[in-house]
Amino acid sequence: MTNTAKSPSTAPATTEAPRPLLSRTAGSSLIEQIVQLITSRIDDKILRTGARMPSIRQFSDQHQVSRFTVVEAYDRLVAGGLLESRRGSGFYVRDRAPMLTPRAQGVQAAAQQPVDVVWLVRNMFRQLPPQKMPGVGLLPNEWLDGDLVANALRAVSRQNPNLLLQYGIPQGFLPLRQQLQLKMAELEISATPDQFVTTAGVTQGLDLVARHYIQPGDTIFVDDPGWFLMFGSFAALGAKVVGIPRLPDGPDIAQLAELAELHRPKLFIINSILHNPTSTSLSAAKAFQVLKIAEQYDFMIVEDDIYCDMHPGTAVQAATRIAALDQLNRVIYLGGFSKTLAANLRVGFIATSPEIARQLADRKMLTALTTTEITERVVYRILSEGHYRKHTDRLRTKLNAVRDKTIRQMERIGIKIHFNTPAGMFAWTDVGCDATILAEKAMEQGYLLAPGALFSPNQLPSTNMRFNVAAMADPGIMRFLEREIGKS
Template identity: 55%
Template sequence: MSVPLAQIPAPHNTASLTLVEQLVQWARRRIEERVFRPGMRMPSIRKLALDKGVSRFTVVEAYERLVAQGFLESRRGSGFYVRERQGGAATLSELRPRAEALPAPANIDVVWLLRNMLHTGARPERSPGLGYLPARWLDGDLITNALRTLGRQSGMQMLGIGTAQGFLPLRQQLQTRLEELEIGASPEQIVMVSGITQAIDLISRIYVKPGDAVIVGDPAWFQMFGCFASQGARLVGMPYTPEGPDLDTLEALVQQWRPKMLVVNSVLQNPTGTSLTAAQAFRILRLAEAYDFIVVEDDIYGDLCPPGYPGTRLASLDQLKRVIYLGSFSKTLAPNLRVGFIACAPEVAMVLSNQKMLVGMTSPELNERVIYKILTEGHYRRHVERIRARLDGVREKAVRMIEKTGMKLFLTPTAGMFLWADTGVDAGALAAAGHEAGYLLTPGGLFSPQQSPSTWMRFNIANCGDPELPAFLSRYLDGVARRAS
C-alpha cells in the first residue's frame, strides 16, 4: 500500500538544515508517529520532488540516508518502502507469548492512534477521530470547586495510602447510582480503578491464560485488544449489524471456540452506536450460562443515554452473577481524572482488589474524592443533560456532512457521540492523508481484532465542526474515484 501524497509542511526549526536534512526529518517524524507504517510505499522520487519543490537528486539523497538509518528499504524497480524496525514500539502481535499452539497473529497495532490522540497540536474541531468530548463541552468549574472544597478540609486525610477497593463514600454513592439502573451492588462489590483500561487489564490478568478465546466486537474499542493479547488470548471477532451484535454468528463462535469471556458495550457501542434490546441481552446471558463464559459489560457511554432510551444493561438482568460491569467518568467529566469502577460478585471483587494491589497498590484517592464531591453536590446530573443536549444539537449536521461526501452510515443513532461510516476507500490511507492535512481521523482497521484493511471510519460528532473538513473529505474521496475510473 502506498503512502498518499499531500501537502508536506516544513519541519519546525529548520533554518540551519539543508533540504536533504529537512526531508529526512519530515519522513522520520511521520515514520515514528506511524503515519507511514511498516510495509507502506513512500511517494515516488518524481512526485515528492514535485510536491516539495526540490530536485530529484535531493529526494534520492534523502531516501538513501533513510535507508542507511534503517527507516526505509529500497526495492529494485518498485521504490522505497517503510522498513519494520527492531527496538521500536511493540505491536500487539509482538506482545503475545510465542506458542506453537497459537495461530500466527495478525499485525495488530494501536500505537498509531494512541500516539496521535495525545498529540498536542491537534485542535478538537480538527480531530473527528478522537474518542473524547472537546474540553469546551466539559465543565472545569465542577472539578475546581470540588478541589476547593477538599482544600478547606484537613490535609491529614490526604496522607493515607487509601484502600484497595477505593474511597468508601464514593462506592456507597455508586451503589445508589447503580440502583437507578436496577443493578444491585453493595459497596463491597465495587472496586475503584483508574479507568476502564485498568479494569480490563486486571480482568485479563486474572481470567485469561495463553490460548484462551476472548470474544470481542468486530468492530470494537481497540485498546482492550492489547490487554488481552498481552495475556496470550485468542481474540475472536463478533460482527455487528445495524440492530446490534449478530447473535446467530455469536452462537456459532461460542460453539466453536468455547470462549473464556465476552466483552461488549451494551449501550451506545463504540464505534457503531448500537444498543442491546432486552431480547438480545437475554439471549447473550443464556449463551453465557450454557457455555460457561464470563460477560464483561463496558457501560462507559451509559451517561450519554437520555432517560427512557431503549437500551438494556446485562447486569440489570443478571445481577452480577456472571456479568462483570464496568463504568467510568472519563467521557463526561475529564479524561485525565482516570476514575472508573468495577461492579461484580463479592468473591470477584476480592480477587480484583488483590490483583490491583499487586500491580499498583491503590488508585489515587484524591481523584475519587473529587468525583464523590461532584456526584453528591447535585451538579453532575445537570452537567450530563447539557452534554446530551449539545450532542443532539450537532448530530444531524454531522450526519448531513458525512452523507454529502458520499460516505454511507452504518446507522443514524439518536444518542451518543459516534458515527460509523463506510468511506468506500482504504480508510488507513485516508487517515494518513488527513494527518498530513492536520486532521486526526480514526481508520476502521484499528477497531478490528485482526486489524484487517477496512473502508470504515469512526467520527466523533462533537469534533466535526471544522468548516474545511467536508471539503477535505470530498476532495480526497473524489480524487480516489477519478484515479480508479
C-alpha cells in the first residue's frame, strides 16, 4: 500500500480560525488590547524571536479592526522593544535581553555600589514609596498641593500658545522677577528685577556661581556638615573644598577666621536658615561676624536659603540672613521652590548685584540658553495669586505636628539628637554605630537612609545620620532602627 501521508516538512501550514480575542465593550481600548495580546504571546513563547507578524491588512481583516488601530498597536510594540519594523518586509518579533524589574535592578545596583554621594542621589530616583525614604530632602507628595500646581499649569496653558513655543530670556521671566522683588522685601533684602537670574533650582544656581568665580586650585568654604551634592561638583571644577564646623547658631567663627587667613577662599557657601542637615539657623551675631571676616579676607558669601519658607519666623527661632545685612554687595543669595511646591518644578533664582546678575545670565545663556519659561510662569501665577503663603503655612503646621513626635520616638530607641531645633524637616542625629553600614542594611529592607559621612567634605566614617522627620510615617522604619541599634 502506498503511504500517501505527507511528512511534517511538506505539510501545508494551518491557520487558526478567527476567535473573538478583542472586545469593544472592554474597559481598555482596542489598541491596548492588541498590545496586551501580542505581549502575552511573546512572553508565553507562542510568538518566538524572529517570527513574522501578520501584515497590518491581515491583522485588520482577521480581527475586524481598522488598519489605523493595528498601525498604532504595532508602533507601540516597536517602541516597547517587542517588535522591529523591517522596511519592505513587515514586522518581526524582536530578540529581547533579559530585563530586571525596576525594583530588582535597583536592589542589585544598590548592593554593588559603595555608599557614597552618587549612591544616595541615584537611590533618590528609584521611585521607592516616599514614606520609605527618610534619607531624602523632600516632603512627602501627600503634603504638597498637586491641585495648586495643576491649576496654575492649566491657567498658563490657556494663554497665547505662541508665548509657550519660544525661548524665554536668559535672566528669567520678568513678571516672576518682579514678584521675587516683593518676596525679598519681606526678608528685608532690597533688590530690583535686574538683580535676579532664574535657574533650574538652587543646584544650577550654585554651579553658575562657582563656575563664574572659581579657577582650578582655588578654595571654597562649605558648612561641615553641609549639603553633600556640592562637594563633588566643586571638586570637579578643580577647587579645594574646605569644611567649616557648624555649631547650633552658625559656623565656628574662630575656625572660619583661622582657615580664611590660611586658605584665602574665593567663596563661602552657607545654609543660613534651617541648615541642611542640622535644621539650625544663623544667629544675628554670627551673621555679622561672618560678613566681617568675608570683608577682611575678601571672599564672597553664597547664601543658600532654599528652606526659607519652612521657617516659622523669629518669634520661634532666630532667622537672620547675611544678605539682609549686606544688601547683596558681598553676598549672593539663592532661593527656590522645589522643596515647597514640587521637586519636578525646577524653579530657583539668584539675587546679586546688577553687574554680577548680568554676567551670570550670560554664563547661563552660554551653558543652557534659558530656563523653562513655562514653569516660571506657573510659579509666578502661584505667587501672584496669593496661594503660596497659605500653602506654606499648612506645610509648617504639618511639620510642627510630626517633628516632636518623631524625635521622641527616635530618642526612645536610643538615637541621640544633636540639635533639637523647633523647626525644619531634618533631624541631625547620632545612631551610635557606623551609619554607612546601617544605611546598607536599611537598603536591603527597602529603606533609604542618609549616613552622616556623606555630609562632610572629608567623607570619613561617622555615627551621624540625617533623618527627614516628614518621611518616617512607615512604622517599619522605627522597628528596623530599634532592632539594628539595639544590636550595637
